[in-house]
Amino acid sequence: MDIKASDQVKETVAKRGLKVDDVMDVIKTAEGGNKKAVDKNTGKILAKKVINNVTVYADYNVEKGILKSHANVNSAYSHRMTLGKIVNATEPSNWTCAHCNAPAFLGTAEMTYMGVSRNGPAVVCPKCGDVWVEEYLATKTLAAAEGLFEKKKA
Amino acid sequence: MGYEESFPPMDMKWHANATKRFASPFVDNPHDRIDVDPIILSHAAVACGYTIRDFYEKPELGIHCVGYISQLYDLLPVTHWFYSMPWTRELGLKLQYKETLPPISTGPILSEPGDVDKLRVMDKEELKKNFTQQEFYRIYDYVAKNLPMTLVPISYGFDLVGAAAELVGVENFIMWTFTEPEAAKKLVKIYTDTSVNGAAALADKYGMAMLIVGSVLANNDIFSDDAVEEYSAKMMRYYVDQAFRKGAGPQVFYHLCGNHETDYKVFKDNLIWSPFTVFHIGYKGKNVFPSKLLKEEYGQKATLMGSVDTKLMINPNPVSVYNQAKEQLLGGRDAPKGYILGNSCECPPYTLPGQMLALVKAARDFGTYGSW
Known part of the structure; x- marks a missing residue:
């Protein structure tokens, strides 16, 4: 799966002290294990993974293409609890x-x-x-x- | 001359210790003893020689009195100030200051159910320019300047049902819950949405806003459990949810004053529980709500506040306060998420100092961590 994040999203990710690679990791892990929440109205997906004691979230949508799917990252955030x-x-x-x-x-x-x-x-x-x-x-x-x-x- | 010039400086040694005590129930960090919060409002002004009217009419003076007198009684090291009808002026009521009471409504009330359609939710920007929000900005700016170590910006949804009912007359409202339930629900929703916007406006300015919301008119003296759930518990949930979405919180104080004999159960699965939530119930029937039962029902949900009957605070018999506080402490002090000793509602303006001493003495005698 290709994962895309706009410059604006990358800026938000950086401002929140997160790494784009970690956000990609969250998405790959979620898609691999089908462990995620899906908004039944919009198709928006919420996935999380604990990385270095921080729970990192990716908010993204998946576009299914003919050969492969693409994930478009809408936002990313985290908490330490x-x-x-x-x-x-x-x-x-x-x-x-x-x-x-x-x-x-x-x-x-x-x-x-x-x-x-x-x-x-x-x-x-x-x-x-x-x-x-x-x-x-x-x-x-x-x-x-x-x-x-x-x-x-x- | 500002009001700050009427008070000696705060005892910072006291404040440092009180701050550690205040933190202890929230972070499992036992300090010297269970904290005491008798919900002081105009009593603070009276204790400093001012009047009840002064407390409400001069908010900066009132909140300074609260901060000052908390030292005398060794209470929470935070300041607060409010009256029970925030946002009602914005929704059309006129309030009148009284010598011996908090401000009261002089109307005009909406007397017909159809009139509710004329009300509208005031948005955040409008509220920022209006009376209630301006008053909150004034007191918190004053505290930030003069008593910064005591500042906790608090937004009051307070009694969502009771304050909404004032807009149409309490008797009318109670009748409407039977005859015009849609109008009654719409009224509470409009009041609640306005309160949410008030919380958002406070959070905009101070970066956070503790939420105080209660169920006072909605209690078992007047309503069934189902009605309390529908009109009050669900709206309290809505208030906190919406306020969180707009940046307020994370502290929440749920204040259930009045008789919650059986309706206390309906709040458990309706309310939102944040990591800094205090849950308080005043009465079960005619008696104070037992802290033991409060602990059994809500101890796993939040930090608890137990109640000593406010009537005892003006009864010339200090040992009655001491004995009831002892019973409540023994019942609630080992609550798993912490316990604070309080009164069942606001401590009366003319609370006797000897009764306040009895309340705190009980916390010293029976609320010392490690002694149970």
């Missing part, structure tokens, strides 16, 4: 777990940072237990929470 087990699945979402071919839900999952486990909002697949964090949560809510953990632990 470690995702744990699902606490609850509260309401339906637009996401489907590709691995289970089952609906994913908005819910709550355990999140651990600096040895402290608390709950946080996430997209969850109750069938396989996989958990994803959407971009607005990772870049705002969880990023601020990580900062608070660091400040309060100091």
Whole structure:
């Protein structure tokens, strides 16, 4: 699969302290194992991989060509909290777990940072237990929470 | 002369210790004892010789009183200031300051269900220029300048149902939940969306905004469990979800004042739980909500705040505060995600200092980490 990222996306990736190669790795791993969430309305795909204790996400779409498919990266982001087990699945979402071919839900999952486990909002697949964090949560809510953990632990 | 000139400087040694104590339930880092947050508002002004009206009419003075008096009682080292009807002026109410009360609505109310269609959600940019947001900007700018170590910018959705009900008259609203449920739901949604935009406006300016949202009017004295879930719990979820999407959070304080005898269960799977969430319930029937039950039901969800009955804070019998605080501490102090001792609602303006001492003394006697 070819993976394409615009200059704008590459700039965002760099600003967020990520490497384009890591984002490509996330996509390849997700496509290889079919471990990803797919937006049933837009076809947008959310994939993640833990790289050096950081969970890196790729938000991308796949265009299927005659000979091969192309992945177009829309965005990439990360969080340092470690995702744990699902606490609850509260309401339906637009996401489907590709691995289970089952609906994913908005819910709550355990999140651990600096040895402290608390709950946080996430997209969850109750069938396989996989958990994803959407971009607005990772870049705002969880990023601020990580900062608070660091400040309060100091 | 600014209000800051009326107060001695903060005791930074006290503040440093109180800050460590405040952090402890959120990061599993036990400090000296369980923290105490009696939800001080106008009591802080009264304790400094000002009036209840001063607290609300002069927000900078009010919030400085909170920061100052927290030292005396050895409470949380953060400042806060608010009244229960934020955003209602923007949606058409006039508020009147009173000598012995928080601001009250003098209307005009929307008396017909069809009038709700005339209301519209105020967007973020409009809110930034209007009364409530300007007031919040004023107090947080004041704190940033004069008490920066106590600054936590807080946006209040507060009582989504209760504040919305004020727009049409509380009695009308309760009736509409039976006869005109669509109008009642639309009203709460408009109020909630406006509150969300307020949170976003605060986050725009300060980079974050703690969210305080509650279920006060929506309680078992008035509504069934189903109605509390539909009108309140689901809207509280919506408020936090939308506010997070617009950059507010990550701290959330869920404040369930009033009688939540059986409806306390409906919040569990409706609310959004962030890593810095505090969950608080005032009463179960006529009694304070038992911290033991709170821990069993919500201990795995969030940091908990236990309640001592606010009535006891003005009852001339300090040991009644001490005994109830002891019982609550024994029931909740080992909550897995932390515990804070509080009052069931705002501590009364004329709270007796001896009762406040009893509250904190109980935390010192029964809330010392490692002693249980």
